Structures are given as structure tokens and as C-alpha cells.
Amino acid sequence: MxxxxxxxxxxxxxxxxxxxxxxxxxxxxxxxxxxxxxxxxxxxxxxxxxxxxxxxxxxxxxxxxxxxxxxxxxxxxxxxxxxxxxxxxxxxxxxxxxxxxxxxSAYGLPSSLVSPSVAAIGSENASVSAQSVIARVFELEIEALADTMRNIPRSIERVVDALVGANEILFVGTGAAMALCELSAYRLMTLGIHSSAASDPGAILPRIFLMKPGDVVFAVSYHGNTRHVNEALEDGRSRGLTTVCLTAVSGSVAGSLADHELMVIGPRTAIAFGQFASRVASATMLDALAAAVAWRLEATALPHANALQTALRSRTSETRRHGTRQPREA
Missing domain, CATH: 1.10.10.10 (Winged helix-like DNA-binding domain superfamily/Winged helix DNA-binding domain)
Structure with a gap:
């Protein structure tokens, strides 16, 4: 052999x-x-x-x-x-x-979370309990993150280039992915980059029509098979925008429509643990991209972020001193 x-x-x-x-x-x-x-x-x-x-x-x-x-x-x-x-x-x-x-697996509770035989993996004499199930969740999350880190592509440099060079970034997603989109848009806004997030098809297209070549449409899709997310990528490319897709399924429809495809978790983790692990790995990838952008734009991003933090602290302190402002009488 x-x-x-x-x-x-x-x-x-x-x-x-x-x-x-x-x-x-x-x-x-x-x-x-x-x-x-x-x-x-x-x-x-x-x-x-x-x-x-x-x-x-x-x-x-x-x-x-x-x-x-x-x-x-x-x-x-x-x-x-x-x-x-x-x-x-x-x-x-x-x-x-x-x-x-x-x-x-994007829509159901993974059996790997509740199966006694799986939850008890790692200890020969382990008794099945809520604690063992919770511990198994952490093990699978860590596995998903390690799987993602091992497969970070060299092309991620071009993704960071695109984010740094964009005047406007639109994050597009649906369901659980939308929360990640909103968080990512907020992170980049704190660095001084015009960013927004949308999930409604009626809102996505008007925003894309306001964007210019060099701007970025960034889709977050677990299986890459959501119709209006894929349409956003198509519309973005047709208008000369840079398109990026973050997904857990290599070669998905969304991935094929994007200029740059970023993978989170591998196929084994995708099937065994589904969207549960994908959310954690996706959030980490998006945070990592924001950190890379901040590093690239250190001269402008960090002063902007510091000024914003100072303003927020000042607003909080003023509220504490004077209490909630009363609305003006008509």
C-alpha cells in the first residue's frame, strides 16, 4: 500500500x-x-x-x-x-x-450540540450533562476558529486594500448575518470610514446606485445561496463596485459572484456545527479585517477613533451631571 x-x-x-x-x-x-x-x-x-x-x-x-x-x-x-x-x-x-x-444546518439545531455521544467526547468517563454540552460548544467554536485561521488566503491583502481605498462600504446580509453586518459597519465608522448595513432588498439597490467605482459591497452569507444577497453582489459588480463575500461554503453562488471570496470554517465544521460556528468565525474575521484597516490607516483612523471616544465620554459625563434633557416646549 x-x-x-x-x-x-x-x-x-x-x-x-x-x-x-x-x-x-x-x-x-x-x-x-x-x-x-x-x-x-x-x-x-x-x-x-x-x-x-x-x-x-x-x-x-x-x-x-x-x-x-x-x-x-x-x-x-x-x-x-x-x-x-x-x-x-x-x-x-x-x-x-x-x-x-x-x-x-443553517436553520436547525446541530445534532452535534445535543447528541450525548458527541457531547461526552474528550473524556472516557464523562457523564452527559448541561455542562458537557456547553463545553462541547466551546470545543467546536475553537475548532471553527482554528479551521478559519489555517485557511486565511493571501488574497485577503486585496480585500484590505479595497476596504482602505473605498469611500463607501455597504454590508449586506440577512438573518443572523445582518447583526454581523451592522457591527462591522459600526466598527469601520468609528475609524472614519463611511459604512452602512442593509438587509431589505428595497433599501439595498438604492444605496448601491449612490455608490461609485472603488466602493465596496461586502456580503455576509453562511451558505451563499440567499437570493437578494446574491443580487446585491451582481448589482455591485455591474456598477463597477468591488464585491466581497464572506461565506462558509467554498464555491457557493455568492462566492462566484464576488471579486473576493473569504472562507470561514471548513466543510467538516460547516456540516457538523453549521451556522452556530459560522457566526463566531465570521465575527472574528470581520473584527480582524477592521483591525487590519485600522493598522493601514493608522495616521487618520486612530485620531478619528480617539476623538470620537472623547466626544462620547463627554456626552456621557454631561448626561450624568444634568440628567436627561427635557424636550423644549412648543
């Missing part, structure tokens, strides 16, 4: 740590992640193409996948067998199920 074969997933004897499907088998995306470092040549090209474009691949024929990866159809077939499937059809079916779990 070669080194590569020794590290490839075995569908008949799955490793316990790879059970992202919850049924004792590795998920497709996780199989690719584990096998990828050991694959070479055409098989490596296939792994890269699928990992970068999973949403497109699930609807493609074997010939289209081969064309996208720049390999032969035979190489695609060998790739699917190398990661434990008996052919292309079973591979595509499993990939579709994987992506379905990613979307589903």
Missing part, C-alpha cells in the same frame, strides 16, 4: 473523526479535504476543482467536470474511486446530500 492509499478515506472503515454525516460515514467534502494533500496530477486537479466549485459540480456531467478540471473523464472516474465511491454517479449524489446538509 502506498502512502497516498494509506491516507485516503476508507468507506468501509470510516475514521470516527470524519463522521460529518452523522451516520458513521465521511461526507464527500470531508473525504476530499483529507485526501487532497496526497493526490497528485490529474487526481489533484479534480480535487481542487470540486473543492472550489462544489455547487456547480453537483449539477454537471462527468464530461463537464473533466473540462472544468482540465483532465480526462477517465481521470474524474479514478478520482471518485480514490475518495471511496464506486463511480461518478454515486459521487455526485453524495455531494448533493453534503451540500443539502450545509444548507439545512
Amino acid at each position: 502506498t502512502k497516498a492509499q494509506a491516507h485516503l478515506p476508507d468507506p468501509d472503515n470510516p475514521e470516527p473523526t470524519g463522521d460529518v454525516a452523522g451516520d458513521g460515514t465521511r461526507g464527500t467534502l470531508d473525504r476530499i479535504r483529507v485526501a487532497r494533500p496526497e493526490l497528485r496530477g490529474a487526481l489533484s486537479a479534480c480535487a481542487t476543482y470540486v473543492a472550489d466549485n462544489p455547487w456547480q459540480v453537483r449539477g454537471q456531467s462527468i464530461k463537464e467536470v473533466a473540462t472544468g478540471a482540465g483532465v480526462s473523464t477517465n481521470a474524474v472516474h479514478r478520482f471518485t474511486r480514490a475518495i471511496g465511491y464506486d463511480g461518478f454517479r454515486s459521487f455526485v449524489q453524495a455531494l448533493s446530500l453534503d451540500l443539502g446538509r450545509v444548507i439545512g
